[in-house]
Amino acid sequence: MIIQKTENSRLSTFDPNNFSFGNTFSDHMIICEYEDGKWGDVKLVPYGPLLFTPAMMGVNYGQACFEGMKAYKDNDGQVFLFRPEKNFERINKSAKRLAMPEVTEEMFLDGLKALVDTDRNWIPQGEGMSLYIRPLIFATEEALKARVANKYMFAIVATPAKSYYADPVSVKISDHYSRAASGGVGSAKAAGNYAASFYPTQLAMEEGYDQIIWTDDATHEYFEESGTMNVFVRINDTIYTPPTSEKILDGVTRDSFIQLANKRGLDIRVEPIAVQAVLDAHKNGTLKEVWGVGTAVVTTVFKALGHKGEKLQLPSLPDDESYAALLKSDLVNLQNNISEDPFGWRVLVKKDVLETA
């Protein structure tokens, strides 16, 4: 790895009690360029702009995919990643679907650790705090032909993240717009999937909702995901979540929730969720909770579901009766080194990895 640390740290300008998520960047970034069929050296460099023309293929043809993950600081100042190998596997699955070169495990994990270690002082401490990390691969070749590019960049950038707290939200069950096609790229964390979701989400917001529950594009009869979260439904004391497919992103939080629920002995089933079954459960009073899960806020509880012009209010369970709250706290405690880690999910980021390499 080539190391070029900044001589102008911006850390003194960073107030961990007062910052905005997503546009405060830590001092460094990882970059690595792909050319002539191979990846070059991984470099740790000061975060900042690079030179790209408007003919960059990543921008023109959307050949770009990314990951989202976090580093957590425990009470002793130790820093942990959470299941980084899952993000490594997923970025390569995305890359493959978009005909992009896969990254090596070494590039991905060593890059992550080097960046997180070097910028460890950017990780805010305390409940719900973390460093959000964004690995991405994008086509950098300058060319105006709709074809697979020959040049790419792998990069990792990071931004401090605040509390997990998320107000319950109202979500609209989509009956026209959709996120993914059968035989499409829904299971990839493909850049273009996100832009495609913005306009339908704006329309849902104009109708008084915060988010959308995406349904299958052919019939709109089955739940897929919600916004950038996987979705869980509790009917009586059984939890359901749809199986992943080529249309649904295989979320790390989803998988962790399933394992944590099993560990607790809860009745959790990976099964298709029919919109009608949810509506029926609402009507007969057995619909207890509906929530989304993802790296960003771990869990967002839904307080209302919109369906074809009707807004169905959902029960508001106290935390000690809520499976969503229970599993969230199990996960957060594990991520933050407050509880045991029977799964081996935490990965310690050693100090001075670069010096001792």
Added chain:
Amino acid sequence: MIIQKTENSRLSTFDPNNFSFGNTFSDHMIICEYEDGKWGDVKLVPYGPLLFTPAMMGVNYGQACFEGMKAYKDNDGQVFLFRPEKNFERINKSAKRLAMPEVTEEMFLDGLKALVDTDRNWIPQGEGMSLYIRPLIFATEEALKARVANKYMFAIVATPAKSYYADPVSVKISDHYSRAASGGVGSAKAAGNYAASFYPTQLAMEEGYDQIIWTDDATHEYFEESGTMNVFVRINDTIYTPPTSEKILDGVTRDSFIQLANKRGLDIRVEPIAVQAVLDAHKNGTLKEVWGVGTAVVTTVFKALGHKGEKLQLPSLPDDESYAALLKSDLVNLQNNISEDPFGWRVLVKKDVLETA
């Protein structure tokens, strides 16, 4: 418009008889930035790199759309655009679907004319030659949140383009992968649509095909488009092309072909094309021609259709019996100011538009 012409023209390095399409860029580009809810000044500047970080939202979330159009030089050296208002309308349709700011007609058309006039010496002369022009809009804000961006760039870049000649190709009728979802972004020229098509196209190539005919994602029973072209099928003497929809790009060449066919009194029908109807026509010998149309090569004739493991050979018609060849020549003659323009499709690019403005 703010004009900053290059002092280091690369024109002397450009050999119109020996250049590669898509990565030879003309001397200038148009750029215009959007911030605080409005577009700033349109600028003509030397083509070249700008500063962007890997946190650029256009790359992370695929909020980017583009256009593809051409400028043609006639035998007297006069330069014409072809139906530029169609590309203007379409880029705004794409922008809207991706929750991006629309551009004004003035920005788009004045930008185009200024660039094409300034770089008119980059337009190769002769049959099939042209300048390919790429207007695009992309999110430039640096932020790691999957939401609508606040900063964008509108840009226009250009690359000289060679002969229209395209060998007949073999295309695979898709029976698994798809380009667009119902309720998705297929009718937008969204960056992400192209990346999504690369891997399925690679797989088709490994099976011995050059391109894919996309079918509807739910049943794969109806033709949608082929590669980056709209598709036409001739059975006996009737021409069919599918109606545009939210899954099909509304191509300028497609629309021009329909109008030219009508003008010639050909029987052309805008109707869904069932895969089975095409297979049946092939079997009973009434399938005469299948071809794709788009700005890049105007027409690509298909010589074979792949369907579920079978490769059906198509007839090879001489030019004087081919509707594809007839309509292509009608269009090319009109674009190149060889024939009359009863439709008012040609738009002359005046000389020294900037000086006389």
